[in-house]
Amino acid sequence: MSDHAAKSQPVLSMPSSVPSNLMPSSVTSKRHPCSSASVTYISRRKLVEVVDGLLGVMTPSSTHIKPSVHFDSDGPSDEVSPYKAWLATCPSALASFDRIIASAQGKKIALFLDYDGTLSPIVNDPEKAFMSTEMRAAVKNVSKFFPTAIVSGRSRDKVFEFVQLKELCYAGSHGMDIMLSSADSSKSKTEDVFDYYFSILCCTLCRTK
Ligand SMILES: O=P(O)(O)OC[C@H]1O[C@H](O[C@H]2O[C@H](CO)[C@@H](O)[C@H](O)[C@H]2O)[C@H](O)[C@@H](O)[C@@H]1O
Numbered sequence: 001m002s003d004h005a006a007k008s009q010p011v012l013s014m015p016s017s018v019p020s021n022l023m024p025s026s027v028t029s030k031r032h033p034c035s036s037a038s039v040t041y042i043s044r045r046k047l048v049e050v051v052d053g054l055l056g057v058m059t060p061s062s063t064h065i066k067p068s069v070h071f072d073s074d075g076p077s078d079e080v081s082p083y084k085a086w087l088a089t090c091p092s093a094l095a096s097f098d099r100i101i102a103s104a105q106g107k108k109i110a111l112f113l114d115y116d117g118t119l120s121p122i123v124n125d126p127e128k129a130f131m132s133t134e135m136r137a138a139v140k141n142v143s144k145f146f147p148t149a150i151v152s153g154r155s156r157d158k159v160f161e162f163v164q165l166k167e168l169c170y171a172g173s174h175g176m177d178i179m180l181s182s183a184d185s186s187k188s189k190t191e192d193v194f195d196y197y198f199s200i201l202c203c204t205l206c207r208t209k
Pocket residue numbers: 114115116117121122123124125126127129151152153154
């Protein structure tokens with residue numbers, strides 16, 4: 001990795017606002033009445049365009065193998081199999097485009113992406129799990145509209161080496177090692193991004209309990 005600055009960013013502080021460099025002029029920002037964080041409002045047309053672009057390029061590298069290790073075979077068609085029941089509670093984002101768009105309207109949006117099997121195809125040699133140029137461009141594009149982070153089981157240095165987008169935040173070792181965006185040199189702004197991420201992540205964790 002050539003960018004040493006990108007490796008050495010600090011971790012965490014508490015919420016304030018989404019940095020202006022992640023809000024292009026086509027997107028408006030307002031204070032949300034229920035939160036201290038700014039909210040990015042994006043038109044439905046733009047939201048469809050951005051999400052569609054990312055999901056479209058993600059489909060080929062996404063794992064579509066049925067998890068036979070964890071679930072029995074489907075059984076008679078009139079029965080709800082464990083696999084189908086699991087899918088009902090954990091639907092694939094790739095098959096839920098309309099729901100994503102509908103539920104994203106007027107909300108604060110932050111994007112957390114996995115690396116292996118999501119941005120890169122699963123391959124036998126972990127050193128060769130490269131992401132495509134198209135995928136890199138799609139992720140870079142989406143990060144212009146939403147704060148975007150990659151959370152991986154790999155070391156964050158390794159993930160950054162594969163992705164090489166300073167616009168993103170990276171959480172390696174399953175979230176134990178965090179690197180803020182180095183696209184903006186302002187420390188306070190990069191801290192703001194993670195404040196925003198963690199306020200959303202905490203909400204998500206609370207809701208799933
Ligand atoms: O959290 P992730 O970003 O999904 O990382 C999970 C593990 O990914 C890597 O292993 C997986 O991908 C390899 C390359 O396609 C594949 O060879 C291996 O079978 C998969 O398990 C990585 O090597 C692990 O360190 C990560 O924990």
